[in-house]
Amino acid sequence: MGRQKTKVPEEPQDRLDTSLDPYPDTNYLAPCNKETVMVTLYGATNLPTCKDSSEPWPYVVVKTTSEEANNHSPQARTSVTSEPTRAPIWGDTVNVEIQAEDTGREDVTLKVMDSNKKEELVSYEIPIKYLRAFHPYHFELKKNEKEDEATAKTRLYATVVRKGSLLPRYIGYDHTALEVFLRGVNEPLVNNPSPMVVIARVVPSYTEFKARKARQDPASVGLPLTQVSFPISSPMTFDVPRVSQNGCPQLSKPGGPPEQPLWNQSFLFLGRDGATSFSEDTALVLEYYPSASMKSSEPWTLNQPLGVSVLPLKSHLYRKMLTGKGLKGLQVERLPIFDTNLKTINGEAPSVNLAFQLLSSERPENFLTPNNSKTLPTLNPKILDENLGAIRESWSVSSLDSSQEAEELQPRDVEMNNYRRAMQKMAEDILALRKQANILEEENRMLRSHLTQQSIEEEQNRAEEENLAVSMKQRLLLNELDMKRLRDRVQHLQNELIRKNDREKELLLLYQAQQPQAAQLRRYQDKLQKMKGLEDTVRHQEKVIEKMEQILEERLHERKEPAPSNRPQGKPIMDAFAPQASGIPLGPAGENLAMDLYSMLLAENTRLRTELEKNRQQSAPIILQQQALPDFLGGTSDKFSLLAKLEQAQSRILSLENQLEESARHWAREKQNLAIRLQEQQHGFGQSPNSIIVDQPNAGAAKDPQLPSKPEASLPSSDAKLIRPSNSQTEGSHPQKT
Numbered sequence: 204m205g206r207q208k209t210k211v212p213e214e215p216q217d218r219l220d221t222s223l224d225p226y227p228d229t230n231y232l233a234p235c236n237k238e239t240v241m242v243t244l245y246g247a248t249n250l251p252t253c254k255d256s257s258e259p260w261p262y263v264v265v266k267t268t269s270e271e272a273n274n275h276s277p278q279a280r281t282s283v284t285s286e287p288t289r290a291p292i293w294g295d296t297v298n299v300e301i302q303a304e305d306t307g308r309e310d311v312t313l314k315v316m317d318s319n320k321k322e323e324l325v326s327y328e329i330p331i332k333y334l335r336a337f338h339p340y341h342f343e344l345k346k347n348e349k350e351d352e353a354t355a356k357t358r359l360y361a362t363v364v365r366k367g368s369l370l371p372r373y374i375g376y377d378h379t380a381l382e383v384f385l386r387g388v389n390e391p392l393v394n395n396p397s398p399m400v401v402i403a404r405v406v407p408s409y410t411e412f413k414a415r416k417a418r419q420d421p422a423s424v425g426l427p428l429t430q431v432s433f434p435i436s437s438p439m440t441f442d443v444p445r446v447s448q449n450g451c452p453q454l455s456k457p458g459g460p461p462e463q464p465l466w467n468q469s470f471l472f473l474g475r476d477g478a479t480s481f482s483e484d485t486a487l488v489l490e491y492y493p494s495a496s497m498k499s500s501e502p503w504t505l506n507q508p509l510g511v512s513v514l515p516l517k518s519h520l521y522r523k524m525l526t527g528k529g530l531k532g533l534q535v536e537r538l539p540i541f542d543t544n545l546k547t548i549n550g551e552a553p554s555v556n557l558a559f560q561l562l563s564s565e566r567p568e569n570f571l572t573p574n575n576s577k578t579l580p581t582l583n584p585k586i587l588d589e590n591l592g593a594i595r596e597s598w599s600v601s602s603l604d605s606s607q608e609a610e611e612l613q614p615r616d617v618e619m620n621n622y623r624r625a626m627q628k629m630a631e632d633i634l635a636l637r638k639q640a641n642i643l644e645e646e647n648r649m650l651r652s653h654l655t656q657q658s659i660e661e662e663q664n665r666a667e668e669e670n671l672a673v674s675m676k677q678r679l680l681l682n683e684l685d686m687k688r689l690r691d692r693v694q695h696l697q698n699e700l701i702r703k704n705d706r707e708k709e710l711l712l713l714y715q716a717q718q719p720q721a722a723q724l725r726r727y728q729d730k731l732q733k734m735k736g737l738e739d740t741v742r743h744q745e746k747v748i749e750k751m752e753q754i755l756e757e758r759l760h761e762r763k764e765p766a767p768s769n770r771p772q773g774k775p776i777m778d779a780f781a782p783q784a785s786g787i788p789l790g791p792a793g794e795n796l797a798m799d800l801y802s803m804l805l806a807e808n809t810r811l812r813t814e815l816e817k818n819r820q821q822s823a824p825i826i827l828q829q830q831a832l833p834d835f836l837g838g839t840s841d842k843f844s845l846l847a848k849l850e851q852a853q854s855r856i857l858s859l860e861n862q863l864e865e866s867a868r869h870w871a872r873e874k875q876n877l878a879i880r881l882q883e884q885q886h887g888f889g890q891s892p893n894s895i896i897v898d899q900p901n902a903g904a905a906k907d908p909q910l911p912s913k914p915e916a917s918l919p920s921s922d923a924k925l926i927r928p929s930n931s932q933t934e935g936s937h938p939q940k941t
Contacts, residue, residue, distance in 0.1 A: 231337075231471050232566060233300065233368045240299045240311050240331060243362040243454075244281050246292040251354055253320045258287035260318035263359075265297050268310045268328070283318045294457065303368070306331045313344070313359065325354045327433050333441040334365040337473050339453050340441070343428040350434060360428075362454060369565040371473065378561045381405070381472045382532075383487060384571035386556040387458060387465035389537060390547035398459040399509065402426055402490045403470040404450030409486035409513065411448060422449045425492075425505035439655060445644040450488070457494035467573050481521035482634060487514040489555070491540065510543025512555060518630050523580075524561055530569060532560025534579040720849070730860065737867060744874060751881070752808060804877065811870070 233239035244263045253259050265279035279297035301309050314326040327344045334340065340363045348355040370379040385401060402425070406412040415423040427449070431440055443451075451472070458464035489512040492505045514535065524531050537554040545553050558576035569575065 230298075231366060231469075231570065232370070233366045235368050236303050237368060238301050238303055238306055238331070239366040240301065240334075241296060241364045241366060242279070242299070242311070242313070243296040244293045244313075245360040245362070246290065246294075247315060247357065247359045248290045249356040249358060250289040250291070250315060251324050251357065252289070253317055253322055253324075255320075257320075258289060259320070259322075259324055260284060260287050261291045261315050261324060262318055263293065263295075263297075264314045264316055265299055266312045266314070267299060267301055268308075268312065269305070271312055301331065308332075311363070313361065315359065325357050325359070327359065327431075329363060329431075330435070330438075331365060333438045334363065335441070335443050336365050336367045336371060337471065338443050339364050339451060341426055341428050341452075341454070343430045345430065345432055347432050347434065370562065370567070372565055378563045379473065379565060379567075380562040382560050382562055382571055383470045383472070384558045384576050385455065385466045385468055385470070385489070386558070386573060386576070387467065388463050389554050389556060390549065390551075391463045392461070392553060393546050393548055395461045395464070395509075395545055396493070397461050398457040398494045399461075399464045399491050400457050400494050400505075401455040401466065401468075402452050402492065402505070402508075403455070404452040404488050405472050405516070406450045406486055406488055407446065407448065407482070408484045409488070409515070410484055412450075412486075412488070415449070420449075426452055426454055437659060439652060442648075442652065442655075444648055446641050469571055481516045481518050482630065482637075483517060485516040487516055487559075488512075489514075489538075489557075491543070508542075510540035510545055510553070512538050512540050514538060514557075518626060522626065524559075530560050530571075530575065530579060531563070532558060532571070532576075532579045533582050534558035534576055535582045716846075723853070727856070730856075734860075734863075737863070741867065741870075744870075748808065748874065751877075752805070755804060807873075 230239075242265050247261065250259060250261055260283055262283045263281040264277045266275075266277050270277065279299050281293045281295040281297065284291045284293075299311060310328045310330050312326060312328050315324045316322065317324055325346070329342075342359075342361050342363060344359040344361065346354045346357065372379050383403060385403070412423060421427060429440070453470045455466050455468045455470075458466040490508040491510045491512075492508050520533070524533055534557070536556050538557060539552055539554045541552060543552060547553050558571055558579050560571060560579070
């Protein structure tokens, strides 16, 4: 995850208030039904800059996840550095209290903040449930490079101790813990430039520890760190073995002044490092380091100690502690510091004062302090040889005289020797049992690690199965949605198919209905072709009639002209139909007869033209309706009405055709009679006036009563002229009637 910088509303204090307890390190237990997480912030390196690329003024805020969720004002805060820096040094200790029932779901959040910009530089979350109670964890906290590249090089150094309200008691052990109280250096120093810090540990075998230290084993040199990368991949990061060959090192506060450092600080050793660790090679090791080495770029450069103090924890010492009155402990006034270059004012090697006691209660009340530690029996420093060999104990009691002490000890020598032999045998048995217990604990630790790994794998598998189930549910839901969409699509396509089938059936019915109409239309077209031929014939006849009319008019004009001078008087003027050779008698009567004949022919032609125009006007709408019939076939609702109209139009066409044929035959007969009469007159075969009058059109009409006086059908020429024009011309001249 990327580094997030957020603002906080709190203003940090310049220094954390630790005035509640003059000896805060003696608060080993949490209140009842609560747990306390003690966090000591030493420093950090490679902190990120602020958003504006400026150097931060860093401080650390310690919160729980519940306080973070509820936006509570943080009470646990370190001091702000005196100057802007990306490698701060704090050395402050803060405490956070949590309800005992909430430790399984609470985390401790360490946030490095900028004092000026109120921005979050980096944060780490430590789960409390993975921490062993009363065990000091020395952490080097960092971010995973894959998760957060901006803060991948940032390191935060801290010690975290989870404290309960009761000290744990192990089965078969009489005591719960060993408390070591370190007071300070006895004599002033002449060559110590800075305050000192102390690393205290109890090692089960001091000989092996020295060998590992000579080999520069990282676990035995300085203060070993536990690197924790966030996000945390496995809880095995916080696993602690029951028995450690290098002990569980604890770091003290810097002791000052440099001339004569004073600490007044207790170290609490539980379990194997406590009351049951007294054997021939067990020892308490104190290593002294300059605190200035923690102010460099790396706060944990504790490599070369200034000196070492060793106190053998043998079985004799254990027995003497149990025989004391009140507190079960001893004090050592001059424990030497060897392997050192430090010198006192007298030029001797320095020494320190310390006290230690056994705690048998799960919730002890009498912890060691500078005052009550002075009341403990004192171990004479002369009994400690240079090689820290066998310890010869003696009690320093101011109220007893040395002679009285000797008299009291003599009768008990034999009993003490027997007791020593029994205790030696018991110690050997205890050592054998301890070795066996160590082997069993190692096996148990391996089994626990395997069990934890299996549980982690099971959780991962369960998480994978849950994720797979969720993904399968999502895929199933998507498939159901796809199926529903496809089902709707299929239903839509089925409806479309049904609609198309219905449309196809309608089109087939229309096609079947149009088949006889198409055949009938072809018949009509054939008839129209025949009518065109008739029209041509009639048109030719019309031209002949026009020529005949022209000839008649010319002859009429010739008749109206005066006779030439050489014409004999009394001779009648011959018309175009009766030449001189025809034998028709000339005279006024003959001229009047010719004039009447011409008038009758002209009247008949005028009447025929009038009837022809009437037939044109009557037949045009019917033919237009016949042409417009296909346009009405698109709608299915008017199908039967259109068929009825079509039948009416067909019957009308048949009647018109019949009338046209009858009229054509009648006109042909009349024209033939007129032509014959005209030729007879031209050749001189004239008829009597009575016969001419009888053969006039009126007489013919009277003679044939079946013929109509005014024919209803139009000439073929008029019908052809109405069929040939385009639709646009026809519609323009005669609008269609529906």
